[in-house]
Amino acid sequence: MISVVLLGAGNVASHLYNAFYEAENVTIAQWYNRTLKPIQGFSNQVAITDNVSQLVEADVYILAVSDDAIAPLSKALPFEGRLVLHTSGSTSAYDIDKKNRRGVFYPLQTFSKSTAVNFSTVPICLETLVKKDYAFVKTLARTITNKTHRINSDQRQALHLAAVFVNNFTNQLYRVAHEITESQGAEFDILKPLILETANKVQELSPYLAQTGPAIRNDKKTIKRHLKQLEKEGHREIYELLTQSIKKTHGKQ
Amino acid sequence: MISVVLLGAGNVASHLYNAFYEAENVTIAQWYNRTLKPIQGFSNQVAITDNVSQLVEADVYILAVSDDAIAPLSKALPFEGRLVLHTSGSTSAYDIDKKNRRGVFYPLQTFSKSTAVNFSTVPICLETLVKKDYAFVKTLARTITNKTHRINSDQRQALHLAAVFVNNFTNQLYRVAHEITESQGAEFDILKPLILETANKVQELSPYLAQTGPAIRNDKKTIKRHLKQLEKEGHREIYELLTQSIKKTHGKQ
Numbered sequence: 127m128i129s130v131v132l133l134g135a136g137n138v139a140s141h142l143y144n145a146f147y148e149a150e151n152v153t154i155a156q157w158y159n160r161t162l163k164p165i166q167g168f169s170n171q172v173a174i175t176d177n178v179s180q181l182v183e184a185d186v187y188i189l190a191v192s193d194d195a196i197a198p199l200s201k202a203l204p205f206e207g208r209l210v211l212h213t214s215g216s217t218s219a220y221d222i223d224k225k226n227r228r229g230v231f232y233p234l235q236t237f238s239k240s241t242a243v244n245f246s247t248v249p250i251c252l253e254t255l256v257k258k259d260y261a262f263v264k265t266l267a268r269t270i271t272n273k274t275h276r277i278n279s280d281q282r283q284a285l286h287l288a289a290v291f292v293n294n295f296t297n298q299l300y301r302v303a304h305e306i307t308e309s310q311g312a313e314f315d316i317l318k319p320l321i322l323e324t325a326n327k328v329q330e331l332s333p334y335l336a337q338t339g340p341a342i343r344n345d346k347k348t349i350k351r352h353l354k355q356l357e358k359e360g361h362r363e364i365y366e367l368l369t370q371s372i373k374k375t376h377g378k379q
Numbered sequence: 380m381i382s383v384v385l386l387g388a389g390n391v392a393s394h395l396y397n398a399f400y401e402a403e404n405v406t407i408a409q410w411y412n413r414t415l416k417p418i419q420g421f422s423n424q425v426a427i428t429d430n431v432s433q434l435v436e437a438d439v440y441i442l443a444v445s446d447d448a449i450a451p452l453s454k455a456l457p458f459e460g461r462l463v464l465h466t467s468g469s470t471s472a473y474d475i476d477k478k479n480r481r482g483v484f485y486p487l488q489t490f491s492k493s494t495a496v497n498f499s500t501v502p503i504c505l506e507t508l509v510k511k512d513y514a515f516v517k518t519l520a521r522t523i524t525n526k527t528h529r530i531n532s533d534q535r536q537a538l539h540l541a542a543v544f545v546n547n548f549t550n551q552l553y554r555v556a557h558e559i560t561e562s563q564g565a566e567f568d569i570l571k572p573l574i575l576e577t578a579n580k581v582q583e584l585s586p587y588l589a590q591t592g593p594a595i596r597n598d599k600k601t602i603k604r605h606l607k608q609l610e611k612e613g614h615r616e617i618y619e620l621l622t623q624s625i626k627k628t629h630g631k632q
Contacts, residue, residue: 339547
């Protein structure tokens with residue numbers, strides 16, 4: 127049985143709490159947050175604390191806190207030589223205070239409080255600064271997912287940045303589509319199967335091969351009409367830049 | 380039994396052929412293309428022709444051809460007063476020659492030759508210029524999908540334009556993510572569950588409510604680091620423009 131102390135109460139921490147709580151072979155020894163309020167409701171399931179000096183002994187300490195809090199919180203830990211992991215996509219493992227054995231446990235998924243996550247399909251990117259800790263961290267991750275990846279810091283930061291494109295920016299394109307359809311009294315809902323199919327297609331095909339539409343065909347007439355049709359300057363800018371980008375990728379300019 | 384003559388042999392035509400071929404209560408009376416070669420392989424299943432003067436009588440003629448071919452092909456049809464539909468998202472029903480009864484049968488999905496399509500979840504946007512034709516066209520669409528929508532030309536053109544954002548442009552963001560991960564030797568595959576979850580999330584939640592990440596938090600430190608990390612000017616431009624767009628949508632500037 128692996129014992130875990132979880133630190134933090136944001137989206138990642140909450141989803142990790144649920145996943146570890148359900149997992150076999152893992153016990154959550156304690157849940158820490160700087161304020162008790164967000165975790166108070168779990169006090170019947172787990173020992174909770176808002177005091178780092180009261181942290182109990184465990185096999186691993188997971189800092190699921192904001193990037194800026196990783197360094198100071200790791201410094202404040204009242205012990206040495208133990209295994210301490212953070213969950214950040216963009217922070218170096220070296221940001222954790224060096225008095226402990228350091229590593230990263232980065233689940234690459236979009237988490238929101240309201241939506242349940244099936245952790246078994248979430249890739250977890252793992253890194254340990256002490257080589258011999260890796261096997262243990264992998265065993266820990268495998269209690270909640272089938273997908274673990276050994277990733278160094280450069281790779282992890284590239285993935286985190288790429289995730290902004292496929293998640294935040296893609297979602298903003300959905301938002302623009304919502305604005306365009308609403309402005310003509312059309313239902314955004316009609317686009318939902320296309321949104322799903324676009325995501326499904328690149329599960330098998332590379333995005334390069336999956337591309338279709340007026341930009342890759344260099345269909346100037348349609349592009350011109352679309353630009354005329356777009357009422358908002360902000361939408362036109364996005365249309366122009368991404369059309370350019372597609373043309374460039376596919377050698378159409 | 381509804382009899383259909385299908386005209387054209389591109390992606391939409393091919394997928395419509397398969398869907399109608401499998402459907403009950405529909406028979407494909409004939410398949411026309413300006414050259415026989417692409418449809419020759421189906422001559423054991425259906426009557427084929429490359430000669431408009433040999434088109435047989437049917438309940439409906441579906442012009443699944445390129446936008447530019449709709450007007451001339453509809454003019455060349457050697458009959459009058461029959462029901463003629465095109466499948467284009469961006470072309471007016473009035474582009475069909477007025478000697479026939481006109482309408483639109485626009486399946487809003489991304490089609491590629493190599494990928495099979497489950498038509499039952501594809502929304503089909505319908506319009507008829509003769510009001511009493513609508514019920515028939517809806518019955519026809521219902522033989523291959525559960526999702527039909529009565530859409531006027533303005534709405535359809537808005538949907539077609541919005542589809543470019545959620546399909547072509549989103550796919551290009553996937554491509555950029557592919558380039559970013561590859562440049563650091565990280566696997567694009569690790570992003571695939573996130574791509575799916577991003578699309579899944581907006582099936583229930585609005586894109587507005589689904590947004591997360593550094594732009595909506597106005598996390599200047601992360602944004603600055605990301606921009607520094609991006610090696611290609613084209614990637615930086617997309618990052619900056621979509622970050623601006625998210626901030627604007629969420630009142631962060």
